[in-house]
Amino acid sequence: MAINLEVPRKHRALIDQAHQVAMNMLRPISRKYDLAEHEYPKELDVLAAMIDGLSESGASEGAGATGVRRDDIADDKTVKNGANMASVTSIAEMCWGDVGLMLSFPRQGLGNSAIASVANDEQLKRFEGKWASMAITEPSFGSDSAQVSTTAVLDGDEYVINGEKIYVTSGERSDCVVVWATLDKSLGRAAIK
16 A cells, blocks of 8 residues: 655645745744843734734635634535645645744644634634634643643633643734643543643
């Protein structure tokens, strides 16, 4: 059995664009922010605005953190129009420029991806334009999401979260935080949300 790892023709333009951004925008500032690791890379705001514009125009082919939603899954469990492939290949190309800077993009972070994949329409509207960071890392296991021990217990219409997170990706710059917690420790991974 052979596996075809060739990039689909329809994604090549997106990958080429991502490569150009990585080469011309990320690589030139990479060392600057390695040396000044606590400074905010303001250059990324321009890129985030460009990505927002592409998303609004429909020209992004599903690239970026808001590209893939669960209702984009066809009946046969495949992804319509290859949005996952577009996201993965463009992100991989941007990481060639600088992984740390790629993970620092406003409104394109880990939290935004989580929101985009599970949010209903009202939640998508509420979090539109927000930069969401991600809180997974706990003192006893690091970032192994299957080991989350923080709990979320429904109290009326809201969840009460109880636990400790020791790192929040881009937390100092984000508008909101997606917190990983378990609804029932006895159910293991199935209850982690």
